[in-house]
Amino acid sequence: xxxxxxxITTLKGLRCRECGEQYPAEARxxxxxxxxxxEALYDYExxxxxxxxxxxxxxxxxxxxxxxxxxxxxxxxIDVGTGLTPLIRSERLARRLGLGALYIKNxxxxxxxxxxxxxxxSVALTRARELGFTTVSCxxxxxxxxxxxxxxxxxxxxxxxxIPADLEAGKVLGTLIYGPQVMAVEGNYDQVNRLCxxxxxxxxxxxxxxNLRPYYSEGSKTLGFEVAEQLGWRLPDHVVAPVASxxxxxxxxxxxxxxIKTGLVGERPVRMSGAQATGCSPVAQxxxxxxxxxxxxxxxxxxxxxxxGNPADGVYALDLARRTGGHIEDVTxxxxxxxxxxxxxxxxxxxxxxxxxxxxVLKKLVEQGKIAPDELTVVYITGNGLKTQEAIAPxxxxxxxIEANLASFERALERARTLDRLDWQQTLV
Ligand SMILES: Cc1ncc(COP(=O)(O)O)c(C=O)c1O
Numbered sequence: 001x002x003x004x005x006x007x008i009t010t011l012k013g014l015r016c017r018e019c020g021e022q023y024p025a026e027a028r029x030x031x032x033x034x035x036x037x038x039e040a041l042y043d044y045e046x047x048x049x050x051x052x053x054x055x056x057x058x059x060x061x062x063x064x065x066x067x068x069x070x071x072x073x074x075x076x077x078i079d080v081g082t083g084l085t086p087l088i089r090s091e092r093l094a095r096r097l098g099l100g101a102l103y104i105k106n107x108x109x110x111x112x113x114x115x116x117x118x119x120x121x122s123v124a125l126t127r128a129r130e131l132g133f134t135t136v137s138c139x140x141x142x143x144x145x146x147x148x149x150x151x152x153x154x155x156x157x158x159x160x161x162x163i164p165a166d167l168e169a170g171k172v173l174g175t176l177i178y179g180p181q182v183m184a185v186e187g188n189y190d191q192v193n194r195l196c197x198x199x200x201x202x203x204x205x206x207x208x209x210x211n212l213r214p215y216y217s218e219g220s221k222t223l224g225f226e227v228a229e230q231l232g233w234r235l236p237d238h239v240v241a242p243v244a245s246x247x248x249x250x251x252x253x254x255x256x257x258x259x260i261k262t263g264l265v266g267e268r269p270v271r272m273s274g275a276q277a278t279g280c281s282p283v284a285q286x287x288x289x290x291x292x293x294x295x296x297x298x299x300x301x302x303x304x305x306x307x308x309g310n311p312a313d314g315v316y317a318l319d320l321a322r323r324t325g326g327h328i329e330d331v332t333x334x335x336x337x338x339x340x341x342x343x344x345x346x347x348x349x350x351x352x353x354x355x356x357x358x359x360x361v362l363k364k365l366v367e368q369g370k371i372a373p374d375e376l377t378v379v380y381i382t383g384n385g386l387k388t389q390e391a392i393a394p395x396x397x398x399x400x401x402i403e404a405n406l407a408s409f410e411r412a413l414e415r416a417r418t419l420d421r422l423d424w425q426q427t428l429v
Contacts, residue, residue, distance in 0.1 A: 188309065277336060
């Protein structure tokens with residue numbers, strides 16, 4: 001069996017997405033000439049030379065099976081088993097929506113911290129360590145805080161986390177438990193992010209989504225790689241994914257393109273659709289208005305994990321949706337709650353508000369005729385519902401309190417069945 005040769009370096013440096021200026025692979029994210037964002041630059045011939053379907057399939061059962069495509073140079077990666085989450089063929093949700101081939105990529109069960117952010121942080125902290133950082137940090141809407149704190153603890157890195165002060169209790173506790181210093185900032189995510197840019201300049205820490213952003217964002221490509229591999233080395237026809245900064249959404253597509261470029265999958269057009277909450281939908285608003293710029297908004301939604309009012313990759317997400325024939329759609333908080341319940345009750349997957357948004361947008365796009373029943377569609381579920389319990393608790397239903405005897409149980413059962421019948425009658429009226 002062919003093994004990936006050790007110490008092949010495929011990372012060539014960084015390149016500005018706007019003007020093409022190149023930089024060494026250091027901790028920087030903005031072009032000095034045009035202020036455009038920097039992206040990792042690879043030697044695709046070297047990747048082709050050391051990578052095949054076989055080498056990948058024989059690799060680790062984690063995102064690191066795609067190591068030649070990731071922006072690290074050494075062999076000593078932080079591998080806590082992140083990635084290779086289930087891709088499930090949907091039966092009941094597909095039938096409910098009238099879709100023929102729907103798959104669910106379930107990152108609600110990613111490890112260690114139950115969201116797709118474990119991917120981007122595993123990559124960012126591996127690179128942080130290679131660059132000599134001993135203190136790492138992030139500006140987070142919640143899931144990134146959980147992932148950074150958990151993986152920094154595993155790697156023995158000092159960790160500072162910045163979050164908006166009004167985050168859900170599960171997200172806060174799920175960060176504190178790993179022992180980082182947590183700064184709960186009186187302000188929204190965009191204000192937290194601005195503060196962190198200043199802290200990064202002054203303290204020289206490795207901020208995963210600021211000065212390490214070119215490395216961090218590449219971790220999301222693995223969501224594209226895995227889906228293609230799990231589909232038997234083919235690309236889907238249509239993708240629906242959540243959009244906050246727009247990084248995840250655009251990098252899934254970059255992953256698909258890299259597989260084509262290196263001959264691992266056949267060329268195939270993929271329509272990329274994005275999901276936002278109406279209460280924070282700057283990209284969806286621009287898409288629908290036919291604008292090519294993003295007007296920042298003040299977030300007001302229960303979907304806090306995707307509440308970014310001034311998205312760093314918003315224009316690239318907009319462009320991608322238009323280029324691929326996809327759509328960026330938004331849904332109300334009530335629809336998000338219905339989306340969470342729909343996924344739970346048809347597929348047994350409890351997702352957080354970002355996943356509720358994505359399922360609700362999937363439903364809306366099908367109803368609008370924007371996803372055809374015969375398209376092979378993948379919906380990305382990126383976070384776990386146990387972390388956003390306050391958003392769904394009032395709508396999840398109630399327990400039946402009974403005494404510890406059979407008569408009490410039978411009375412409760414009869415009551416429940418009567419209520420069910422009344423519910424049905426109301427639905428029929
Ligand atoms: C669960 C979840 N899904 C999706 C996203 C969107 O990520 P991005 O900023 O890459 O668009 C986030 C961002 O924090 C998130 O927490």
